[in-house]
Amino acid sequence: ADDNADMRAYLTRLLSTNYNVVTAGNGREALESILTTAPDIILTDVMMPQMDGFELVQHLKANPQTRNIPVILLSARAGEEATVEGLATGADDYLTKPFSAKELLSRINSNLKIAESQNNSVRQVYNLFMSAPVAIAVLAGEDLRFEMANEKYLELAGKTSVIGKTVEEAFPELEGKGIRELLAGVYRDSIPFYGNEFEFDLVRGNKTEHLYVNFTYSPLKDTEDVTTGVMVIAMDVTDMVLARREMEQAVAERTRELTIANIELKQSEERYHRMVDEVEDYAIILLDKNGIVQNWNKGAEKIKGYKDDEIIGKSFETFYLEEDLRKGVPRQLIEEARLHGKASREGWRVKKGGATFWGSILMTALHDEAGDVIGFSKVTRDLTDRKIAEDKLLEYSNSLEEQNRELEQFAYAASHDMKEPLRKILFFGSSLQDRITGTVDAKSE
Structure with a gap:
């Protein structure tokens, strides 16, 4: 774009060998042409009627469709200050008139390569953006119009297209939900906003659905660190929220x-x-796997004489006679219960103070869920009275047996000593009977 016809003709002759050249006499005419057909690179004079080069650059860089087209300013103003001013408007390069054809071609070639590299990067980012597994959209400008939206976003929104629309236009059902205010705040303050399980009703297709969405609103900035839009990243977590609830x-x-x-x-x-x-008739005790007393009931106190604070934490071997301890009776009882699940014994046991009692003991192994022994229950009953009665009965039985043996001996002796007199008595008795019956001869008589 240049208002000087000779300059336009010169540039056309210089560039038409390698490029298709379109010319314009002022900035406004150039802008209309560019919006109709986007070029690969733009050369523009600074001083032009209707719209100068600076204003043209500002329009181009403000438009998402043209902001990435490289622009070279051609100006008669020389010096560092003029160059800085030109680049500050957003131009990609600044060339002072007059310039050589070689320098211009070199600048054009360099800017095209840079633009191509940037475009490749942009395409890669765009492809990544469009194929992202989460919903992503970009809203540009102060009015926050949708500039891009990937398939996941359209799927989440239940729309076929939102490009060019504001949030209010794309989602009228969200009016009054604070969405517009949140986006405007991110754009204004350049501070991200994170929404967690945001709950709202959204029209998707022909029906209204109740959704829960996690989202992030992040400010997008240009090279001058000026916010130009807001990027939205969203994820539908409705199923997760409902499943969690x-x-x-x-x-x-x-x-x-x-x-x-x-x-x-x-x-x-x-x-x-x-x-x-x-329970007072039974001593019910819990032992750990090593035989240490863990609890103590009234029956144990009554039978064994110890109070709980005197015996808890001590070994159950305390209740055994020295002779049984030497024989390893307590350990044998534990091992038998460990191997077979339970063990029982009867025997003399020791009370507090040294007195003894006859105890009947049943020890049962206790197991955890893995089947490992974690302790033992031990139930003891005082059967001293029964033991004494049994001993007396045994003593009486033994006495009777002794008396029976003595009686048998007496009977044997008496039987032996009485045999001869009895034979004589039987003989005389028989003789008397025969005499009475007359069967005795004279000699016998």
């Missing part, structure tokens, strides 16, 4: 059931412990 409800219900069960179990345990504690 269903799980939370199930967990809450299960927790309630377990709480009730625990209360009932606690009450049952309390009743059990109360029952065990109140």
Whole structure:
């Protein structure tokens, strides 16, 4: 673009060998042509009627469709200040008139290569953007119009296209939900906003759906660190939220059931412990796997004489006679219970103070879920009275046996000593009978 016809003709002759050249006499005419057919590079004079080169550059860089086209300013103003001013408008290069054809061609070639490299990068980013597994959209300008939206975003939005529309135009159902205000705040303050499980109703297709969405609004800035738009990254987490809430409800219900069960179990345990504690005829003791006393009930105190603070933490070997300890009876009892699940014994045991009692012991192994022995229950009953009665009965039985043996001996002796007199008595008795009956001869008579 140049208002000087000779310059336009010169540039056309110089460049037409390698490029298709389109000329314009002022900035406005150039802008209209560029918006109709986007060129690969733009050469423009600075001083032109209707719209100068600076204003043209500003329009081009503000438009997302033309902002990436390289622009070279051609100006008669020389010096560092003029160059800086030209580049500050957004131009990619600045060339002072007069210039050589070689220098101009070199500048054009360099800017085209840079633009091509940038375009390749932009295409890669665009392809990555469009194929991203999450919903992404870009809203540009203060009015926040959709500039890009990938397939995932359109799928989430339930739309076929949103490009060129504002948020209000694309999503009228979200009016009053604060979305526009959030986006405007990010654009204005250049501070990202993170939304977690944002809940709203969205029209998708022909029906309204209740959704939960996680999203991020991030400011987009140009090379001058000026915010030019907002990038939206969103993820539909409706299924996850509903599944979690269903799980939370199930967990809450299960927790309630377990709480009730625990209360009932606690009450049952309390009743059990109360029952065990109140039992006085049996010593019910819990031992760890090494035989150390862990609890103590009233029956144990009554039978063995110890209070709980005197015996808990000590070995159950305390209740055995020295002779049994030398024989290893307590260890044998534990090993038998460990191997076979239970073991039973009867024998004399030691009370507090050294007194003894006859105890009947049943030891049962306790296991964890893995089947490993974690301790033992030991139930002891004082059968001293029964033992004394049995011993007396045995003593009486032995006495009777001794008396029976003496009687048998007497009977044997008496039987032997009485045989001869009895024979004589029998003989005389028989003789008398024969005489009476007349069967005795004279000699016998």
